[in-house]
Amino acid sequence: MTWGELVLSDASGDFTLEAAVVAQGLGWSQHELQTHMRRGHVISRVERGEGEDEGRWRLSLRCGNRLWRAVVTQEGVMIEHEVAFTHHPA
Template sequence: MDPWPEDLPRQVEIDAAGDVALTAPQAAALLGVALDAFLADLRAGHVYSVVERGEGEDAGRLRLTLRRRARQRQLLVEAATGRVLDAS
């Protein structure tokens, strides 16, 4: 099941350097937590993210892992456009 919230665009921002950015509302919704709680945990250092760049047949894709406490979400993203291909 794809947990991407229906009310959010299936898009993340990718800057010229290839770095990925989620907005705080996107990240909070993906993790299923209120924005205020997410921001408090972010300030306290309880939110982590990792971006992995695909190689070989996965070239051109990114995997973004977002963690908050015991909850984790992964996004498969098209590197050229920032379009979210899958979420788990």
């Protein structure tokens, strides 16, 4: 599976991420990620690009000190991603 296949954009413009990929990036099993999501520990954010970033979106998932972030195109193709671990939970 390529990175471009990991983010899906539907007709309304909403994005869907493959939970297994995000979980792996955060260092968890898919079950652990889903448990954190059910408990309300996962915060997501979608930011639309402006200016030279128009047509791109930044998708972010944060749980405690772990952050998974990706930049995707309007078609849902992931063009970059990162996983970061901060010193303090947000």
